[in-house]
Amino acid sequence: MEENQKILLCEDDENLGMLLREYLQAKGYETDLCADGEAGYRAFLKTPYNICVLDVMMPKKDGFQLATEIRQANSEIPIIFLTARQMKDDILEGFKIGADDYITKPFSMEELVFRIEAILRRVHGKKTKESTQYQIGKFLFDSQKQLLTIGDKQTKLTTKENELLSLLCSHSNEILQRDFALKTIWIDDNYFNARSMDVYITKLRKHLRDDEDIEIINIHGKGYKLIIPDQDGEENSPA
Numbered sequence: 383m384e385e386n387q388k389i390l391l392c393e394d395d396e397n398l399g400m401l402l403r404e405y406l407q408a409k410g411y412e413t414d415l416c417a418d419g420e421a422g423y424r425a426f427l428k429t430p431y432n433i434c435v436l437d438v439m440m441p442k443k444d445g446f447q448l449a450t451e452i453r454q455a456n457s458e459i460p461i462i463f464l465t466a467r468q469m470k471d472d473i474l475e476g477f478k479i480g481a482d483d484y485i486t487k488p489f490s491m492e493e494l495v496f497r498i499e500a501i502l503r504r505v506h507g508k509k510t511k512e513s514t515q516y517q518i519g520k521f522l523f524d525s526q527k528q529l530l531t532i533g534d535k536q537t538k539l540t541t542k543e544n545e546l547l548s549l550l551c552s553h554s555n556e557i558l559q560r561d562f563a564l565k566t567i568w569i570d571d572n573y574f575n576a577r578s579m580d581v582y583i584t585k586l587r588k589h590l591r592d593d594e595d596i597e598i599i600n601i602h603g604k605g606y607k608l609i610i611p612d613q614d615g616e617e618n619s620p621a
Contacts, residue, residue: 387432387502389413392422392448393464394440402435405491411498419443426452431459433498438465438472449479460501462494473569484569496566500545516551518610519593523547532592539589542567546582550598550608560605 389411393399399415406413414429416422420442426434434452438445449461460482465472476484482501485494503514503526514526522531528544530537539547545567550558564571564579583598583606590596597609 386410386412388429389498390416390422390426390429390431390434390436392416392419392435392440392445393437394418395437402491402494406495406498409495417441419445419448422448423451427455433460433462433502435462435464435494435498438463438476446475446479449476449481453480462497462501464489485565486569489565493562493566500548500566516548516554518551518554518590518608519596521590521593521596523551525551530589535592537589542582543585543589546579547586550586550606554608554610557601557607558605563605 387410389406391399391403391406391413393402393415394417396417399417403413403415414425414431416425418441422434422436422440423443434449436445436448440448443451445463445465449463452459452461457480461480462483462485463476463481464485464487466487473484483497485497514524516523516525518530520532523529524531525544525548528539528541530539530547546563549563549566560576560579561571564575568575568579587598590598595611599607599609601607
């Protein structure tokens with residue numbers, strides 16, 4: 383089995399920090415919790431982590447300062463910021479420093495784990511084949527390579543198309559909640575991001591139209607559902 387991934391978690395809210403650490407450990411991640419930026423940096427220098435989850439507002443050294451120092455020591459390690467603030471300037475600052483993602487409190491722990499998994503898959507590509515390759519009817523979707531293949535036709539997906547299709551595949555034949563998808567991929571579920579997601583759903587429908595049995599349907603007031611017919615007995619049938 384793959385060696386456990388190690389997470390550096392920096393969160394000065396003691397209750398939230400302990401809750402997050404317990405949840406991440408239950409999901410199989412080795413997680414070190416630090417209550418301030420200085421402790422976080424000391425831990426980072428001692429331990430090879432796979433990803434850093436940093437609260438922005440911390441004593442002694444805030445998340446942005448800590449991330450800047452981490453980036454100087456390691457330009458590759460993924461960083462997710464946690465913040466209670468929703469200021470656009472903060473988000474821009476985080477991405478300028480080199481954040482891979484940004485999550486605003488309050489958030490669900492399931493959402494945080496999904497984002498961690500998505501980033502680790504993208505950065506390391508060390509997950510099992512099932513995690514990165516999906517059979518969608520006659521299509522093969524490789525989320526690691528961002529490729530959608532049917533016969534000899536290959537489509538290179540954009541990052542947003544890739545993330546959205548991955549999310550739909552992980553919820554195939556189930557409802558993908560609109561708010562969950564927006565917060566997971568677009569960070570914020572505001573009107574403009576919602577319209578953007580509708581555009582990407584339309585693009586994905588066009589990419590998938592070569593198999594008429596595949597549908598992405600709207601579930602009014604809830605979200606979307608990727609319909610993949612049961613393939614039992616179909617895989618060996620002639621094209």
